[in-house]
Amino acid sequence: MSKSIEVNNLNVYYGNFLAVEGVSMEIAPRSVTAFIGPSGCGKSTFLRTLNRMHEVIPGAHVEGDVLMDGDNLYGPGVDPVLVRRQVGMVFQRPNPFPTMSIKDNVLAGVRLNNKRISKSDADDLVEKSLKGANLWNEVRDRLDKPGAGLSGGQQQRLCIARAIAVSPQVLLMDEPCSALDPISTYAIEELIEELKSDYTIVIVTHNMQQASRVSDRTAFFNIAGTGKPGKLIEYNDTKAIFTTPNVQATEDYVSGRFG
Amino acid sequence: MSKSIEVNNLNVYYGNFLAVEGVSMEIAPRSVTAFIGPSGCGKSTFLRTLNRMHEVIPGAHVEGDVLMDGDNLYGPGVDPVLVRRQVGMVFQRPNPFPTMSIKDNVLAGVRLNNKRISKSDADDLVEKSLKGANLWNEVRDRLDKPGAGLSGGQQQRLCIARAIAVSPQVLLMDEPCSALDPISTYAIEELIEELKSDYTIVIVTHNMQQASRVSDRTAFFNIAGTGKPGKLIEYNDTKAIFTTPNVQATEDYVSGRFG
Amino acid sequence: MTDTIAPSPPALKRPSTKRRAGDTAFLGLSTASAVSILVILAGVAIFLIIQGWPAITANWATNPSLSVIQNPAQVPWGSFWEYVGPLLWGSIWSAFIAMLLGAPVAIGIALFISHYAPRRIAGALGYVVDLLAAVPSIVFGLWGIMVIRPLLLPLSHFLNEYFGWLPFFEGPVSSTGSTILAGGVVLAVMILPIVTSITREIFLQTPRLHEEAALALGATRWEMIRLSVLPYARSGMVSATLLGLGRALGETMAIALIISPSLIYSVKVLTDGYNSQTIAANIALNFPISDEMQRSALIGTGLMLFVVSFGVNILARSLVSASGPKKEKRRSKGKSA
Amino acid sequence: MSASTTNAPPVPRSSAPITLTSGQLPRWIEPAVLAGSAIVVAAVLFVLTQSFNAGVWLFFTAIVYLVGIGLGSTVVENRRKATDRVVRGLVISAFILALIPLVSTLVTVIVQGAAVLNWNFIWTVGGTSFNPDTLEVTYTPGAFQAVVGTLIITGIATLISVPIGILTAIYLVEYAQPNNPLRRAITFLVDVMTGIPSIVAGLFAFSLFSLIVGPKAFSGFSASIALCVLMIPIVVRSTEEMLRLVPNELREASFALGVPRSTTILKIVLRTAASGIVTGVVLAIARIVGETAPIFIAASFTDALNLNPFQDPMQTLAVMAYTNYSFPTTDIAASQAQAWGAALLLVILVVIFNLIARIVATVFAPKTR
Amino acid sequence: SSGSTTPGSTASSTPTTAAVASTVDPSLTGTITAGGSSAQANAQAAWTAAYNAQVKGVTINYDKSQGSGGGVTNFLSGAYDFAGSDSPLKADQTDQSKSLCTAGGLNIPIYLDGVAIIYNISGVTSLKLSGATVAKIFNLQITDWSDPAITADNGTALPAGPITTVARSDGSGTTQNFTNYLAATQPTDWPYPAANSWPVTGNVSAQKGGSGVVNTVQSGTGTIGYADHSAIGTLNSAAIIQDGTAIPFSPEAVTQTFAVAAVPASNGVPGDLSQKFDYSKLTAETYPIPLVSYGILCSTFKSAEQAKLTVNYLSFISSTAGQSVAAKNAGSAPLPDSILEQAQATLATIK
Ligand SMILES: Nc1ncnc2c1ncn2[C@@H]1O[C@H](COP(=O)(O)OP(=O)(O)OP(=O)(O)O)[C@@H](O)[C@H]1O
Ligand SMILES: Nc1ncnc2c1ncn2[C@@H]1O[C@H](COP(=O)(O)OP(=O)(O)OP(=O)(O)O)[C@@H](O)[C@H]1O
Numbered sequence A, B: 001m002s003k004s005i006e007v008n009n010l011n012v013y014y015g016n017f018l019a020v021e022g023v024s025m026e027i028a029p030r031s032v033t034a035f036i037g038p039s040g041c042g043k044s045t046f047l048r049t050l051n052r053m054h055e056v057i058p059g060a061h062v063e064g065d066v067l068m069d070g071d072n073l074y075g076p077g078v079d080p081v082l083v084r085r086q087v088g089m090v091f092q093r094p095n096p097f098p099t100m101s102i103k104d105n106v107l108a109g110v111r112l113n114n115k116r117i118s119k120s121d122a123d124d125l126v127e128k129s130l131k132g133a134n135l136w137n138e139v140r141d142r143l144d145k146p147g148a149g150l151s152g153g154q155q156q157r158l159c160i161a162r163a164i165a166v167s168p169q170v171l172l173m174d175e176p177c178s179a180l181d182p183i184s185t186y187a188i189e190e191l192i193e194e195l196k197s198d199y200t201i202v203i204v205t206h207n208m209q210q211a212s213r214v215s216d217r218t219a220f221f222n223i224a225g226t227g228k229p230g231k232l233i234e235y236n237d238t239k240a241i242f243t244t245p246n247v248q249a250t251e252d253y254v255s256g257r258f259g
Numbered sequence C: 001m002t003d004t005i006a007p008s009p010p011a012l013k014r015p016s017t018k019r020r021a022g023d024t025a026f027l028g029l030s031t032a033s034a035v036s037i038l039v040i041l042a043g044v045a046i047f048l049i050i051q052g053w054p055a056i057t058a059n060w061a062t063n064p065s066l067s068v069i070q071n072p073a074q075v076p077w078g079s080f081w082e083y084v085g086p087l088l089w090g091s092i093w094s095a096f097i098a099m100l101l102g103a104p105v106a107i108g109i110a111l112f113i114s115h116y117a118p119r120r121i122a123g124a125l126g127y128v129v130d131l132l133a134a135v136p137s138i139v140f141g142l143w144g145i146m147v148i149r150p151l152l153l154p155l156s157h158f159l160n161e162y163f164g165w166l167p168f169f170e171g172p173v174s175s176t177g178s179t180i181l182a183g184g185v186v187l188a189v190m191i192l193p194i195v196t197s198i199t200r201e202i203f204l205q206t207p208r209l210h211e212e213a214a215l216a217l218g219a220t221r222w223e224m225i226r227l228s229v230l231p232y233a234r235s236g237m238v239s240a241t242l243l244g245l246g247r248a249l250g251e252t253m254a255i256a257l258i259i260s261p262s263l264i265y266s267v268k269v270l271t272d273g274y275n276s277q278t279i280a281a282n283i284a285l286n287f288p289i290s291d292e293m294q295r296s297a298l299i300g301t302g303l304m305l306f307v308v309s310f311g312v313n314i315l316a317r318s319l320v321s322a323s324g325p326k327k328e329k330r331r332s333k334g335k336s337a
Numbered sequence D: 001m002s003a004s005t006t007n008a009p010p011v012p013r014s015s016a017p018i019t020l021t022s023g024q025l026p027r028w029i030e031p032a033v034l035a036g037s038a039i040v041v042a043a044v045l046f047v048l049t050q051s052f053n054a055g056v057w058l059f060f061t062a063i064v065y066l067v068g069i070g071l072g073s074t075v076v077e078n079r080r081k082a083t084d085r086v087v088r089g090l091v092i093s094a095f096i097l098a099l100i101p102l103v104s105t106l107v108t109v110i111v112q113g114a115a116v117l118n119w120n121f122i123w124t125v126g127g128t129s130f131n132p133d134t135l136e137v138t139y140t141p142g143a144f145q146a147v148v149g150t151l152i153i154t155g156i157a158t159l160i161s162v163p164i165g166i167l168t169a170i171y172l173v174e175y176a177q178p179n180n181p182l183r184r185a186i187t188f189l190v191d192v193m194t195g196i197p198s199i200v201a202g203l204f205a206f207s208l209f210s211l212i213v214g215p216k217a218f219s220g221f222s223a224s225i226a227l228c229v230l231m232i233p234i235v236v237r238s239t240e241e242m243l244r245l246v247p248n249e250l251r252e253a254s255f256a257l258g259v260p261r262s263t264t265i266l267k268i269v270l271r272t273a274a275s276g277i278v279t280g281v282v283l284a285i286a287r288i289v290g291e292t293a294p295i296f297i298a299a300s301f302t303d304a305l306n307l308n309p310f311q312d313p314m315q316t317l318a319v320m321a322y323t324n325y326s327f328p329t330t331d332i333a334a335s336q337a338q339a340w341g342a343a344l345l346l347v348i349l350v351v352i353f354n355l356i357a358r359i360v361a362t363v364f365a366p367k368t369r
Numbered sequence E: 001s002s003g004s005t006t007p008g009s010t011a012s013s014t015p016t017t018a019a020v021a022s023t024v025d026p027s028l029t030g031t032i033t034a035g036g037s038s039a040q041a042n043a044q045a046a047w048t049a050a051y052n053a054q055v056k057g058v059t060i061n062y063d064k065s066q067g068s069g070g071g072v073t074n075f076l077s078g079a080y081d082f083a084g085s086d087s088p089l090k091a092d093q094t095d096q097s098k099s100l101c102t103a104g105g106l107n108i109p110i111y112l113d114g115v116a117i118i119y120n121i122s123g124v125t126s127l128k129l130s131g132a133t134v135a136k137i138f139n140l141q142i143t144d145w146s147d148p149a150i151t152a153d154n155g156t157a158l159p160a161g162p163i164t165t166v167a168r169s170d171g172s173g174t175t176q177n178f179t180n181y182l183a184a185t186q187p188t189d190w191p192y193p194a195a196n197s198w199p200v201t202g203n204v205s206a207q208k209g210g211s212g213v214v215n216t217v218q219s220g221t222g223t224i225g226y227a228d229h230s231a232i233g234t235l236n237s238a239a240i241i242q243d244g245t246a247i248p249f250s251p252e253a254v255t256q257t258f259a260v261a262a263v264p265a266s267n268g269v270p271g272d273l274s275q276k277f278d279y280s281k282l283t284a285e286t287y288p289i290p291l292v293s294y295g296i297l298c299s300t301f302k303s304a305e306q307a308k309l310t311v312n313y314l315s316f317i318s319s320t321a322g323q324s325v326a327a328k329n330a331g332s333a334p335l336p337d338s339i340l341e342q343a344q345a346t347l348a349t350i351k
């Protein structure tokens, strides 16, 4: 149910601007990998290349390979739509569909892909997904109300519920908890813990504690200066990154007193 | 240059829905107050009543008083525009004016009152504000580029620069760092430390560590359940809240292992 | 927890399934539609050129059909260009008056509905303006004759009496009301709904984030609009105005019914005998009586109107891009996969 | 503030007012100034011109009010608040200004048209009867043939234009790269197309059909094609604007769920923009349904009922209104009454379209509560 | 259908005066597509009604919005079975018609009316004007109703007030016929050639269509204009002084005008009945500004079926009965029998 990811010497461009340079890494199946690094270093950019979401930005393109269980995501004939169905994503800003009810938002991935789903299955799926995102109790009695009426944090959890409802093989999360309060964050972290037995999870976070709590391995990205490309500085077991980093920059960054 | 705030038995409604109930608190001038609490408990809602920003949402209204140095913000004849000039605000999501350059974004508030600001004054102000927001080095060579071209974290810092450029008396921040990486977060926290000698600062945060690091006093809000109003549960010195809370709910919340 | 409904992992390679075929078909359909517009427009342009060419290139002084086309100077027109000149001017002038009167009002109404009217009645007000859009142009023509023409007569006398020193308000003041002012007012009313409803939709879509950013800086409502609403809506406002302008330039029957035209260059707006004729109305008025060569001349003028539309659009576009550094940003939201 | 630490404030202090209530005009001042200017202007006008003209009076009242409130607010409050008040005054005047023609047209059409409008008028085909003894021809008013013609011609034009228009807008917004030459060409040409005089569109369609079906090319369908030329650009333009307003985040959310682009467009983008698109379509219909010149040219004229859009002339309500006004029978008053009747019917028809569209739009509109 | 009660057969069976009869064939079915002159519009509507009372199976679509030029153009392109036109085919149009019609297009006068000089002067219900005064007024040389020339024509002074002349803004047969008269009879006061568009510029209110002129004259004060007499509604029209007599419009006076002043001006196609007015032959019994309008059709139709329909209809129009229907319902003047007989003869040759 989950897949390994292998990235070989990947460059990501926005038009002519090289945003991320020469990233190579291997991500094991059924593991949680955290990306950390300062703002603008290309964490989001790189993350999006893992399900080809960067392609929706005009001019964005990559050089290099991303292999999922050995299949090159950028190989000829590979359909980005199919890639994205297997590699789910949760964004930094919550983006529920404004025309849909909470329930329909959760079912969107299933329904939009024209899968016929019986009412009871649908109800089950909605409940499970919302429970997984720790939103069930807050919205159980207003499932038919629009999703846009929720608070920011609630909306983000709704988006997580929506992403896990389609049961992807890999789950990418771009700072999924930055708009969430500790209780929801805790729930999501627990969820990640649970999901990791089945999924390969990659999470971008600014929260060092979070990275150290949830991830098995951590990748630290950095940027030399504005206009310079972001680079993968160090990639190792989370414990090693936070206790015995090999690179000075990593140590500087993780030893900050912030969380 | 900073003012005290006194809130007396404030109820906030969205139409008929009572979102926040019976809040009373006193905020000393030249202090940092943190609001914490689970998502949806009304922190943002309450914060916005401190500069009457809730009024831009149709149907939102309050009962009760908010006194700034004894002047009731909701008194007859009070102009919300003047209130907001003195009580600045930074939002959860960065919102630079997309059509303006970085420089114009910083100057936007100042230009409203003082069209004829001299070029050198303007340049000084831009530099100081951007430095204050720890953004100067990243944008100094592209001040005339649009603000929307920055990364999320950079945009948020731009918004902080814009807010402090008009030198308000009180600064409200609604999870200003939730989109920021640790380095920027650190800079903002330092900035808050600096600003507090002159301003009264109120900050909403989900980050317990942040609350304990930057704030003098902390207010914990909670909500009994969906559809119930949010309430101020405990308001005390930050140290007391995090070490010896009086209420069980507070203890449950702050003792969570997250941050 | 999810494996009950989880599908078996599909292959990444594109299988030639129906859905992907649907994607291609959809792209094909929309591209075909886009191209069909090119085809239609090319068709119209070719039609105009083929039909108009004989008159454009003819010698008007000697051609038996063209030399009798009326000229206020009582001599045959020297060429097509002499003939089309005053008509072009008339089209531009009347459209200008209409835009001058209509566009600011239209944007004002849109603002009123989106940002000033109490929320509860804003929807109803929007509907009221849409009602204006529901009035067909022929009705505006009839209304213009019956209501606007007499209504503007006292105003015309007033303007002439006190502002007659301005060339626009020179006499002799019309006694029948068939002035370019009346036509302009009716045109302005006709473009109102089209401009209003599009700008209104766009104003309403201004991200709340941007509006709050301005308000939190202590902006008054107008300053908030100036800082966040107008910049956001700029390109949309220009499009809406261009649509209105297109309508004003191309409007035929209402103008033909209301204005008493002459083939002259004139800026007077209060007279019966000195109103510059518009191209569209001139075609409508003279087409029925014209023989083939004269029709060719009329179609040639239609071609010129086409060219003017081109010019106006180029101008408007360059104005927008000159003043709006971020316009392309908003425009380029579309992307490809 | 004076006791501040060595940590200087990061920015120079502007001279912001410290009080919250400084310089407020009382709430009643706006209505008071308005009433005052109305009275003063009325008096001055009467003295100057010895007559009273409602339009002039309203106009100058508005001007005097705006100047008055602007100056007053500048003095008592400040320049910014003055600007704010003046703009509000302007915006509200604009709205009232627009209400006048609306009410006036509607009242005119209703008052004039109500005289002939009844069920008979709608459900009978207009015609003549002839008395062989007196040689007298009597005209029986009736608009059924025109109602049917309007529905057929406009319906076909809508069926053709709306898909083409919306698909083109989709191409422009969702598929074409910003610098794609086809995209640039089309955006530009669509704007140009809005300036085609309607009569030229009619000529174009008729010439086209003459080429295809021979000289007797008059048909409802060719009129529909003419109307398409007028309608497509409006649909494209308004749809394009509405699609651009759909936040990119929604598209990304959908793509990330592995939804193909076509489904994303159909079920997310179009759905979110539906209410605006519908408004645009109704505007476009209203724009073409009142056309007369292209109908004459392409569908010629008839008084008879014709249900076949592909052959023989057809009448529409707009044409009926126009011909009855422009070519009255010897009983001019009766003809004009019929013209207004047809016009009223046309307005009612468009209002019905509008209502339907509103309902559709409300059903589809994004909801937040 | 009982042919004996129909007006066509009534006309042919009842020997009133020397009536010109037509044979209407009630068994015909089909559609006649026609259009052109709007002057004929009301007459065509009446003819259609009367004809349909006998021939139920024929639909006649006469498009009055096309105008004479549109009618001719559509006729020449083959779109119309016949055209209504206020002026006969021009030479080049006749040439063009030869490719369509074998021998060529035939112009048959079917409608006669007069151009009325309409006015709206408060308190004035009767107005007499000489041709010269009409020319001067419309040429903007006389600008006030109290002008001595007007006083002289009427014998008494009219209330003073500025004159607003109202003309057609669109090209029209009415303008053509009116300026034909002015150019032929008032060469000094009317220095313009006859044309279908109004030549005078300056303080003229130009209006679209006869109805536009009529409406504007009616709603203005001190206004004067010209329109096809059948379309003036309740407005007053001036009597024109000819040979010392003020002649108000009447159908008889116009029929008389045609009888004395119309001279054949054939386009060369056998059977063509184009006419021209010789204004020098006007008498004190003739209304001097006539307006004649033609039916234009092919000598040989592409389809014999269509020819039969069209000829049958036009022959009804060109009968005494047809002319009476138009006179009764459209206020036109009946064409003299002599020309109707020629018309029937021509129609009989059409295949
Ligand atoms: N759509 C875009 N077009 C052009 N450049 C972009 C675009 N998006 C991001 N960039 C640039 O690419 C670089 C990496 O940005 P990215 O958003 O990936 O950073 P990040 O590490 O996710 O930052 P943050 O922590 O603030 O989210 C930055 O320099 C940014 O300015
Ligand atoms: N515009 C609105 N209209 C109606 N209800 C609203 C609106 N905004 C917020 N609410 C409701 O008010 C309550 C408080 O919301 P608020 O956004 O203040 O919570 P919060 O504590 O800031 O949450 P978060 O930590 O997620 O930002 C919630 O129940 C929310 O659903």
Ligand SMILES: [Mg+2]
Pocket: A043, A044, A045, A092, A174, B152
């Ligand atoms: Mg990021």
Ligand SMILES: [Mg+2]
Pocket: A152, B043, B044, B045, B092, B174
């Ligand atoms: Mg909040």
